[in-house]
Amino acid sequence: MTDIIPLISIAVAALFGVITYAWQELIKRRNALADRRKELYENWIRNLIELLAAKTEKRRSELISEIEKGWLFSSDAVLKAAYDYLELYDSICCSHIRGGQLGYEDVLSTLRANEATRQEVAASLARVFLGMRQDIRRETKIEERWAIEKFRIYEWGIIAGEDGNSTQSG
Numbered sequence: 001m002t003d004i005i006p007l008i009s010i011a012v013a014a015l016f017g018v019i020t021y022a023w024q025e026l027i028k029r030r031n032a033l034a035d036r037r038k039e040l041y042e043n044w045i046r047n048l049i050e051l052l053a054a055k056t057e058k059r060r061s062e063l064i065s066e067i068e069k070g071w072l073f074s075s076d077a078v079l080k081a082a083y084d085y086l087e088l089y090d091s092i093c094c095s096h097i098r099g100g101q102l103g104y105e106d107v108l109s110t111l112r113a114n115e116a117t118r119q120e121v122a123a124s125l126a127r128v129f130l131g132m133r134q135d136i137r138r139e140t141k142i143e144e145r146w147a148i149e150k151f152r153i154y155e156w157g158i159i160a161g162e163d164g165n166s167t168q169s170g
Contacts, residue, residue, distance in 0.1 A: 034136065036073045041132040044070060044082065048125060051089060052107055052158050078131035085124040092117065111153060118153050126151035 047063045054060040067086065070079050092110055111118045126147040133140050 033073065037075075037135060040070060040073050041078075041136070044074075044132070045129070048082070048085060048128060049158055052111065052121070052153075054107075075131065075135040078128065078135055081124070081128040081131045085121075085128055088121060088124050092121075108158075112155070122151050122153045123148045125153075 044067060047066045051060060051063045051067075054063055064086070067082060070082055074082070089107075092107055095110075111121060127144065129151070130142060130144055130147040133142065
């Protein structure tokens with residue numbers, strides 16, 4: 001009987017070691033996924049905004065290809081919000097296609113001139129960014145209504161003219 005006690009101790013220690021190792025590996029995998037999502041989301045923020053000012057079809061295609069990488073690591077909610085944004089972007093683009101071509105100024109001019117469209121795009125971006133925040137920080141208490149109300153596309157920001165000033169008249 002006394003010979004069994006050391007064996008039980010070794011078995012318990014080994015079991016504890018295996019459980020600890022498995023837990024550490026799980027944490028390591030979760031952290032790696034979180035790091036990939038963080039990098040993806042940082043790139044997405046830039047790409048979604050730059051898409052509004054993309055000057056060529058090639059650049060728009062590059063940005064959309066980068067955004068499509070979200071299928072790999074983004075949450076379902078973020079992916080859905082991003083594709084809702086792309087559908088809105090596409091509807092703006094399609095409304096300005098003339099002779100098979102879309103000039104980048106057409107998208108920007110719509111945002112500059114049309115407050116309702118600018119608010120719709122801002123609301124769509126707010127949903128994407130909020131989805132990212134909820135994915136990375138599950139304990140966030142920010143509500144969609146608040147995010148949409150606060151998120152803006154500023155005239156001195158992406159929709160400003162080359163000189164940094166809004167080209168909107170008035």
